Structures are given as C-alpha cells and as structure tokens.
Amino acid sequence: MNREAFQCLDLRSAAAGVVSGDFTSRELVEAMLAGIIERDPAIRAFVHVDADDALRQADAADARRGPGGGRLNGVPVAVKDVLNVAGQPCGCASRILEGYRAPYDATAVARLRREGAVVVGRTNMDEFAMGSTTENSVHGPTLNPWNHGRVPGGSSGGSAAAVASREALAALGSDTGGSVRQPASFCGCVGLKPSYGRISRYGLTAYASSLDQIGPLTTNVRDAALLLNIMSGRDPLDSTSVPDPAPCADDGWAAAGLKGMKLGLPREYFGAGLDPEVAWAVRAAADACAALGAELVEVALPHTEYAIAAYYIIATAEASANLARFDGVRYGRRADGASDPYDLYTRTRAEGFGAEVKRRIILGTYVLSSGYYEAYYRSAQKVRTLIRRDFERAFGQCDAMLAPVAPTAAYRLGETTDDPLKMYLGDILTVTANLAGICGLSVPCGLTDDGLPVGLQVLGPFLGEERVLRVGAAYETARGPFPEPHGGAA
Numbered sequence: 157m158n159r160e161a162f163q164c165l166d167l168r169s170a171a172a173g174v175v176s177g178d179f180t181s182r183e184l185v186e187a188m189l190a191g192i193i194e195r196d197p198a199i200r201a202f203v204h205v206d207a208d209d210a211l212r213q214a215d216a217a218d219a220r221r222g223p224g225g226g227r228l229n230g231v232p233v234a235v236k237d238v239l240n241v242a243g244q245p246c247g248c249a250s251r252i253l254e255g256y257r258a259p260y261d262a263t264a265v266a267r268l269r270r271e272g273a274v275v276v277g278r279t280n281m282d283e284f285a286m287g288s289t290t291e292n293s294v295h296g297p298t299l300n301p302w303n304h305g306r307v308p309g310g311s312s313g314g315s316a317a318a319v320a321s322r323e324a325l326a327a328l329g330s331d332t333g334g335s336v337r338q339p340a341s342f343c344g345c346v347g348l349k350p351s352y353g354r355i356s357r358y359g360l361t362a363y364a365s366s367l368d369q370i371g372p373l374t375t376n377v378r379d380a381a382l383l384l385n386i387m388s389g390r391d392p393l394d395s396t397s398v399p400d401p402a403p404c405a406d407d408g409w410a411a412a413g414l415k416g417m418k419l420g421l422p423r424e425y426f427g428a429g430l431d432p433e434v435a436w437a438v439r440a441a442a443d444a445c446a447a448l449g450a451e452l453v454e455v456a457l458p459h460t461e462y463a464i465a466a467y468y469i470i471a472t473a474e475a476s477a478n479l480a481r482f483d484g485v486r487y488g489r490r491a492d493g494a495s496d497p498y499d500l501y502t503r504t505r506a507e508g509f510g511a512e513v514k515r516r517i518i519l520g521t522y523v524l525s526s527g528y529y530e531a532y533y534r535s536a537q538k539v540r541t542l543i544r545r546d547f548e549r550a551f552g553q554c555d556a557m558l559a560p561v562a563p564t565a566a567y568r569l570g571e572t573t574d575d576p577l578k579m580y581l582g583d584i585l586t587v588t589a590n591l592a593g594i595c596g597l598s599v600p601c602g603l604t605d606d607g608l609p610v611g612l613q614v615l616g617p618f619l620g621e622e623r624v625l626r627v628g629a630a631y632e633t634a635r636g637p638f639p640e641p642h643g644g645a646a
C-alpha cells in the first residue's frame with residue numbers, strides 16, 4: 157500500500173479493507189511506518205516506535221481476519237506517551253520515567269485491542285501533560301505540520317501532529333484542561349474530550365484526577381465517535397467511570413441536519429482577547445450550522461473570568477499529590493550517590509522533573525498548605541461549583557454550544573516558554589469543560605491568513621456526547637474536506 161492510499165483511509169474503511177482482503181494489516185502498518193520514516197524527522201510527533209512489535213501485532217490481526225476479528229481488526233493507532241501499553245515504555249516525556257516500561261494496558265488501550273487495533277508508536281507531549289505547546293518535553297518540541305515555526309499545541313501535540321500529517325489515522329490523547337481539543341485546533345484535526353468518567357482513567361498516568369479524561373484525535377468526527385464508543389463504559393478498575401457506553405455514530409447523523417436544535421453562543425467566549433480571524437471563522441461555522449436548521453441563541457457563562465485561576469489552583473494541587481509517587485524507588489529513574497532515603501527522593505526529583513513540572517508541584521503544595529488552603533484551594537472549589545452551575549443553567553436554554561477552542565491559532569515556537577502566565581491564559585476557553593465535567597469536541601473550521609488551522613468547539617452537557625458528535629458530523633459534512641497541511645517553512 158502506498159502513502160497516498162494509506163492517508164485517504166478513515167478507520168472504518170481501514171477495518172473494512174482488512175476484512176475484505178483488499179489489503180492486510182501488515183500492509184497498513186508498513187505504510188504507516190514508511191510515513192513515519194519519511195515525515196517524522198521534520199515534525200517529531202513520535203517519541204518511540206517499535207516496528208518489530210507493530211508488525212507482530214499486525215500479523216496476529218491478519219491471522220484473525222474475518223468478521224469476528226473486531227471492529228478495528230488490524231487498524232493501527234498511535235498513543236500519547238502518558239498511557240500504559242503493556243511492555244512499551246511509558247515515559248510521559250519526562251526524564252524521571254526513563255527506562256520505565258508499562259506492566260499492563262490502560263483500560264482504554266485494552267478495549268481498542270479487544271477490537272483488534274494495533275498500537276503503533278508513542279507520541280510526544282508536554283511532560284506529565286503539563287503545558288499547551290508540547291515544548292515541555294524531555295525529547296524536545298514537536299513541530300506543527302502546517303508551519304514548522306509553530307507549536308502543535310499541547311499537551312497532546314504529538315498525537316495531533318501525527319494525525320494532521322497523516323502519519324497516523326488516529327491517536328489517543330488526554331485532556332485535563334484542553335490538551336486534546338487545543339492541539340486538534342492548532343493542527344487541523346478532530347479532537348474529543350468526553351464527559352468526566354465516560355472513559356476509564358485506569359492506566360492513564362494521573363495529572364489532575366478530577367479533571368483528566370482520555371480522548372481520541374482523528375481525521376473526522378465519525379472516527380472519534382467510533383473510538384469513543386469502543387473505549388467508553390463502566391470499568392471496575394476506575395470507580396469514577398460511568399456505566400453507559402457512548403453511542404456510535406449513525407449514518408443518519410449528518411443527513412438529518414440540525415433542524416430543531418438550539419445552539420448556544422456563550423457571550424463571554426467571544427470577548428476581548430479573541431483573535432478576530434478566529435472569531436470570524438467560528439462565527440462562519442455557526443452560520444453554517446444555522447443553515448443546516450439550527451437555531452442560534454446567545455447564552456451566558458458569567459463565571460468564565462475566574463476559570464483560569466480556579467483551574468490552575470485545582471490542577472496543580474492534585475498534581476502535587478499525584479506526582480509524589482515519583483520518588484526514585486517505584487518507577488523509572490533513580491539518582492546515584494544518595495546518602496539516605498530523603499536524599500534519594502530529593503535528588504531523584506530534582507534531576508528528574510523539568511522546570512514546568514517543578515513550578516506546578518511547588519504551586520500545588522503551596523495552595524494546599526495549612527495557612528493557604530482556605531484562601532486558595534477552598535475558594536477554587538467554590539468557583540468550580542459556580543462554573544458547573546453556569547453550564548447547567550445555559551444548557552437549559554440550548555442543546556449544545558458553539559465557541560472557539562483557543563483565543564488564537566498556533567503560537568510561534570518559544571513564544572510562551574518564558575511567559576508561563578501567557579500560556580495559562582490561552583487555556584481560558586477549554587478548562588471550563590474539565591472543571592464542569594462536560595464534553596467538548598474540536599472540529600477544524602477554517603484557516604487564518606497565515607494558513608494556520610482554527611477549530612470550532614462544540615460543548616455538550618454531561619454525557620451529552622451524542623449531541624456534540626451530531627453537531628460536529630453535520631457541520632463537517634456541510635464544510636466538506638478540510639485542506640491538508642503543506643508543511644514547510646516557518
């Protein structure tokens with residue numbers, strides 16, 4: 157199979173081709189590996205690819221060929237370096253996990269494998285998923301396939317860049333405050349953050365446990381729906397997982413249009429600081445939804461201005477607790493020459509964690525300390541409740557909401573590295589969904605004059621994935637094929 161044939165496939169046609177014998181899983185995986193060799197040196201989306209292991213998995217899938225082989229039998233997918241895949245390294249783009257290999261499959265991965273998927277390659281990310289640019293990685297940054305002088309977004313920037321460059325047909329990411337939706341927007345692919353609990357977090361290295369969700373990055377909305385359907389549903393290994401699996405995309409979704417749907421435009425998401433080109437692209441997408449029969453209504457989310465402060469208190473507080481487990485004893489790297497256990501912990505952590513991770517552990521420890529807990533952590537939790545109520549009220553007036561994903565298109569490389577606050581503020585339009593536990597989808601909706609992709613964010617209520625995916629599928633069909641990255645010069 158040549159590259160052109162590979163990169164035109166969606167997940168369904170890839171699976172159908174293996175079943176019908178049009179091609180084998182080995183041919184699919186070989187085409188993917190050839191694409192990685194050809195394109196990845198310029199983009200650096202992958203941090204680990206074990207070709208022999210991938211081909212072994214492909215041959216096993218070919219041996220299972222037939223209708224009972226599973227809905228993804230033989231189809232290759234890539235996985236963010238934060239998810240455990242048995243036998244593969246799981247480094248979270250951190251020095252501290254050097255040499256660590258996962259002893260088991262994350263539930264999300266196990267469910268893809270149960271349907272026959274082949275796990276090919278681990279994608280780059282911000283260390284422990286902390287960041288919005290994929291620059292905080294021990295492996296160095298991933299570059300945006302649309303313009304190599306720009307970041308791919310983050311923290312799942314490797315997954316988004318791999319899909320956008322068609323090195324992968326689909327990839328998994330994780331979204332704690334936007335890390336699936338924002339890189340999808342920056343790279344021009346589809347990214348879905350499911351409702352909290354929709355997909356088991358078992359085997360996902362924890363950043364902020366009350367906010368984390370695994371989500372798919374794909375070339376189209378139907379593929380995101382398929383992966384969600386396969387990965388979702390109750391898992392006894394994650395007590396926060398919800399029982400119902402998410403619905404699978406139905407052929408009628410796009411055809412049915414959006415008649416009878418009320419779509420809310422949150423006033424606060426179109427305010428100051430929004431790049432006019434982004435605003436224009438998102439409003440044009442909203443008009444396209446209106447032309448499909450939806451009624452557009454303005455809604456209010458009045459506590460949005462407090463979201464960043466609350467998010468960066470809660471996320472760092474949880475991170476400071478979650479990352480305490482990396483002590484040089486249980487996982488990965490251990491510092492040499494320690495004189496006692498305390499010395500071992502501090503040396504290992506000082507050498508092993510990067511600057512952004514340290515900044516967050518310190519901030520999180522501070523907001524949880526006895527003198528400041530009430531002032532910061534408790535207040536942030538109260539704000540979180542107010543944000544959740546904002547959404548409940550607004551979803552009383554509309555079925556789903558349309559908004560930008562990020563205030564701007566992709567940043568220049570290095571633009572936010574010396575100014576973390578600037579990077580944090582760029583998360584304003586995505587962290588709210590994590591704080592409220594609701595679902596959100598990013599669908600490409602335009603290009604800036606500089607040729608950088610812009611994403612449309614579709615937000616739905618808790619467990620409202622079907623609505624969000626319907627809107628996304630109908631819009632995507634009306635929009636038509638999205639251009640492919642031309643790559644190249646900064």
Ligand code: GLN
Pocket residue numbers: 285286287288310311330331332333334335336363471583
């Ligand atoms: N950019 C946000 C942060 O740095 C979100 C990251 C994420 O979703 N993992 O925390």
